[in-house]
Amino acid sequence: MTTVLTAVSHHHETAVVAAVGDAPGLTLVRRCADLAELLSAGAAGVARVAVVSADLRGLDRDALRHLAGHGVRVAGFVDPADEEGERRLRQLGVATLLHPGDAPSAVGAALAGLAEATTSQPLPVAAPPVDVGPDAPRVRTPVTVVWGPTGAPGRSTVAVTLAAGLAGSGVRTLLVDLDTWGASVAQLLGMADEAPGVAAAARASEQGTLDVPGLARLAPEALPGLRVLTGLPRADRWPELRAAAVEDLLRLARAVAEHVVVDVGFALEDDEELSYDTAAPRRNAATLTALEAADHLVAVGAADPVSLQRLVRGVQEVAVRPAPRPLVVVNKVRAEVAGPRPERAIREVLGRFAGLEEVRMLPWAPDDCDAAVLAGRSLTEVRPRSPLTVAVAGLAAELDPRCAQALGSTRHGRRRRVRV
Template structure:
C-alpha cells in the first residue's frame, strides 16, 4: 500500500466487546492507526473537526448519531463507517448518509471499509427508492422570490392546486387540518405535495385556513435525521386538504428554523418524489450561506432549507412583484440565484405577480416584459394579472381561487403556469 493510503481511525463504538475487537483488528493492519477511542458523539465530532482522523468507525446505536452528525463528519473529510448491530437495519443506517455499513463482528469487511477498498466515500450507500408504480420519480418545483412579499406563497398554493387539477366543484373543506380527510383527486389529475420550507415567514397553514398548525415538515425532517422516514411516515405528516393536494405545513414560529436542517431535508425531498407526482416547495427569500456570515462552519444554517429545495428542484419558479421596486428586486434576485451557494441546475420560469396599470403604466404586461428583457435578460416572463377581489376572497375564506373565484383571470394565469411547468418536466404517469 502506498504512503498516500495511510489512514487514521477514530473509534466510537458502544459495546465494549465490539470496540475491543475493532481496535484489535484495525491495530494489527499495516498503515492503519487507531488514533482515539471515543465514548460520546460530541467527542467524536470535536476530534474530527480538529483533524485527528481520516476515518470514523461508529456504532449505529451511538446516542445522538443522526444524519446531521454524519454530514458533519463527512464535511470534516472523514469516511464514515457504521457498525451495525442486530437491532438496527442496514437500510436505516445507510439513509443516515454513512459511506459504508458493516455488520458487527465482520472483521474482513471492516478492514476493507477502513482502508477504502469498499464503496467510494463520495457516494454513500443508500437503499433504492420504493417503487411508485412509475418509470420515473416525481418532480420538485421550488417557488422562490426575493424579499418584499412578491406572492411566493400564493403562487405556490395556486400552482399546486392547478397541477392537481382542482376545479370549481371541489368539495367544501372544514378548515381544520386535523379533520381533513383523504379525498380522491379529480379525473386526469396528479397527486401534489405542497411543502412550506420558508424559515422566515411560514404562512401556508394560515393561508389555507388550517387551524391545526403542527409543523409537518419539521416532523418529517426529524424522522429523516434518524433514518426513519419512509413514504408511509411522510404521508402521515402530510394530510390531504384539497382533492389531490397534500400539505407539509411549515414551522409554527420563525425561531424554530433549526428544526429544518438541510442534511435532513435532502432526504425528505427524495421521499417526496416517491409520494407525489409533483412536490411544490414554498421557499424563503434569502440565499446567503449562513456560515459565510457567521464564520462558524458548525453553526446551523437558517437558509439551508431554501438552498436544499433549490438544489433538489427540477423547476424553479422565480416570483417578483409588478411594480418598480418589485421589478428591481426581481432583477437582482435573478443575479443572486445565479450566484447561489449551491448549484441550481433546474429550469427556471420567471413569474411577475399582480400586474396592473396602476403600478407600471399603460400596456402593463408589455411594459413588464420589456423591462425584464432589457435589465434581466428574461425573454419569456409569465405574467399574472392583478385580481384583488378574487385573491382577497380566497384569503378571507382560506381557499384557493378554483374554489371561490373560478373565473378569476389570476386563476387562468396560474393554470397556464402549471401547463408551462408540465412542459418543462413531465410528471410520472
C-alpha cells in the same frame, strides 16, 4: 495506511478496537468518547474514516453531513442480531456496515475502499417513476421550487394555486412549506398550523426514522389529490430545519406524490455560518437545499418598480447558485404601477436590465385572493375561472405535461374540499 477514528458505545468498544487493530492497512488514530469529540477530530482532519455504532448518543443525519463535509467517510458497527440498529444506520445514510466477527482482511478492505470513495453517503434512492401516458416514457417525480425576493410578491399564493391546479388536473401533488421566515401555507388553506408538518418530518429524518409512509402520514390531504406538509408554526423554530434533513425529506417526497411543489423563503445568503467558529444551523439552509434539489424553479416578483428591481437582482443571485434556470413570473400585473400597457413595459424593463426574454405575467386579482384567504381555500376552489387561476393553470401546464393534457378540464372546480 488508512487512518481511522472510532466513536462507539461501551458495548462495542472492545470489539471495534480489536477489529480495526487487526485489520491490515488501517491505523487507529483516536478513540472518541462521544459524538462531540468525533466531530472535533473529524474537523481537524486527523482521519479519513470513522466507525460509529448505531447507539452512539446524538448520532444523527446532520452529524454525518458535518463529517462528510470535512472529508471523513463513515462506517457503522452493528451486531447482526440488532436489526433495529442496522435499519437506523442505513436510514441515516451509512452504507458500509461492519459486524463482530468480521475477518480482519474484510474490515481492512471495507474501510480502505470507503476512504477512496468520493462520499460515504449512498446515492439517493430513486422514487418510483411516474407515467405521463400509456405509451410515454417513465420519468422521475419532479420537484418545483417557488421562490421570490423579499417584499411579499405572492410566492405562497402562486405555490398554493400551482399545487392545487396540478392536483385538479389529476396529478397527485405534495405541497411543502419550507419558508423559515414566515410560513403561511397552512393559513392559506385553512389548516391547523399546530400540525406536526415539516418540523416532525425533519426530526424523524435526523434520527433516521423517516420513511415514505411516515412522511405521507405527516402530510394530510387538503383537497383531493393534494397533500400538504405544513411549515413551522413559529419563525424562531428555524434551527429545526437543517440541510441534511431537508435533503432527505425532499428525496422521500418524490415517492409520496407525482409532483412536489415547495414554497421557500426569500433569503439566499448563507453567511450565518461565518459568525461561528464551528458548524451551526443556518436559517436559509432549507431554501438553499431545496434550490439544489429542484428540477424546476419558479421565480416570482411583483409588478411595481421596487419589486421588479428586487426580482432582477434576485435572479442574478440565483444564477450563481446550484439551481435550475428560473422560470420568471411577474405577479400582480396592473396598469396603476406599470403604465397603460403593463405587460409590454415590464418585458422591456426585464429584457433591458436583466436579459430576461421569457417572462410570464399573472394579473392583479386582489378580490379573488381575498375571497380565497377568507374561506381558507385555494383559488381553484373559490374562483376556478378567475384570470389569475387560469394564468397559473397555464404555468402548471408548462411545468408538467400531464397537467397540459387536462388543461381544459374544470373538474377541480367541482371537487369538494376535504377538511383536516
